Amino acid sequence: MTVSLCSCAGCRKKEETKAKEKETIELWHYWDIPDNQRHLEELVEQFNKMQEDIEIEVSYIPDEDFKKQLALAMSEEKMPDIAVVDSSDFQFLHHMKAFADLTDAIPELKEYNEKALEPCTIDGRIYGQPFGVNCTGMFYNKKLLEENGCEVPESWEEFQETAAKISNEDVKGFAITALQTEESMYEFLPILWSMGGDVYRIAEENSKKAFLLLDQMEKEGSLSLQSISLTMGDLTNQFLKGKIGIMFNSSMAIDSIREGNPDLEFGVAPIPGGETSVSVAGGEILAVAENEKKEYAIRFLKFLADKDRMKEYIDAFGFLAPRQDIMEQQFAEDPEKRTFIKMYKAAGIREISPEWPRISLTLSDTLRQILVEEEDPQTILNKSAEKIEKIGAEK
Incomplete structure (x- = not known):
């Protein structure tokens, strides 16, 4: 009887443990x-x-x-x-x-x-x-702009001029993520869209302008070639350290900047483009x-x-x-x-079709190729346009 009672008590204990x-x-x-x-x-x-x-x-x-x-x-x-x-x-x-x-x-x-x-x-x-x-916004170093007599750029022409003026041996005017990740599209598409470009027609004139703007800025020395290996987190760290003067980023970067460099005076504005300024x-x-x-x-x-x-x-x-x-x-x-x-x-x-990740990878790799000058830009764009056309045809 004692054994039986102990056995029942043990069962109840197991059941309670299991229930919890x-x-x-x-x-x-x-x-x-x-x-x-x-x-x-x-x-x-x-x-x-x-x-x-x-x-x-x-x-x-x-x-x-x-x-x-x-x-x-x-x-x-x-x-x-x-x-x-x-x-x-x-x-x-x-x-x-x-x-x-x-x-x-x-x-x-x-x-x-x-x-x-x-x-x-x-x-x-x-x-x-x-x-x-x-969404994507433009972050700028207020002190750098003021010291070089620059206003907050509202057009791509002003943007290119400003990036050049604030660049020196220690600072690059601008950097953009050009890794094969979705982050690169988060930063690049506003440029493409505001210039009237289209992901399915990247070899055409309006789309070509977006790629060539960044290519020209890299040649001028105002865009960091480190872009091909920077994440958005890396961009934030470069910006708060004063290594780059302008970046495109999201609101999530704000707290990191304030914590990493409380003395940095920075502003946030829409991405340039005038009346066609757009964000992602x-x-x-x-x-x-x-x-x-x-x-x-x-x-x-x-x-x-x-x-x-x-x-x-x-x-x-x-x-x-x-x-x-x-x-x-x-x-x-x-x-x-x-x-x-x-x-x-x-x-x-951004396009939300099942094919988008493949298109996105093609676009980001196209940007990387142009920045490192693997081939003539038009040749690169023509080849990438063919790839994207094939992906689109699979819908």
Whole structure:
């Protein structure tokens, strides 16, 4: 009888232990900004503590490896339960293996900005939840411009002249990311679009102007050839150290600049182009795997979608809120960050087709080839135009 009672007590203890076990949800992201990593971990910790049956585990994958690793995991049926996906990659990855349909599961999505939802909407259904949005702006070193008698450039002619005037042995007027990553398109497309260029007609005159502008600036010594190996994070570090005078970047760079060099006086303005000045809309989207854990993952997304909670965390990330009503209230006492709200309204969306990543890689490699002068620019553009035409024909 004693043995029986002990045995039953042991069973109850095992059952209680089993009942307390949490369902583990894996989340992948590629944010390399330390503050963003910390803020994400804080949100996850808050969620993990507020309920007893779900445990979110966060994994950081470097940006240059993220898309490749995620695509491989999806093909092997090992996708993380939640993935932070760049908006420009969303439909490419969804085309490989469909993400979970969130349309009816998260009612708050109906309040999100249409521009934020467009990359993750297919045939009227929503397959992702925008986390935050952003756009490209021009950062400039106020002291460098003032010392050289320069105004903030508003046209490409003024931009080229300003970059030349503020360049010297220690400082390059401008640098742009020219790696084969989506970051390069985030910075280059505003130049291409504002000049009337088109990604499907890059060998034509208007598109050619955008490539030749940067090529000429490199020859003049006002554009750093280091661009072919710089990430946007590297650009930020070069800018805050006073090594470059102008860069194109997102609002997320502002806190890094202020923390890295509190004494640096800088401004933010629309990217040059006069009446046709344009920016590129970007941002991250939370994608949920279509698996047996999706209901648990969706609970975390609903936690993030709560309007009051979003108001609390979104500013800390440096993102613009994917909800227009919250975005309008952001950064009331921060003019540099608030500038991005107006720019986002006029920002264009990169192509969101499954073919875009291949087009993007071709464009960024074209820019690299022109800057390092592998061949005559027109020859490079003609060859790249043929590649892009073939990709487009596969739609």
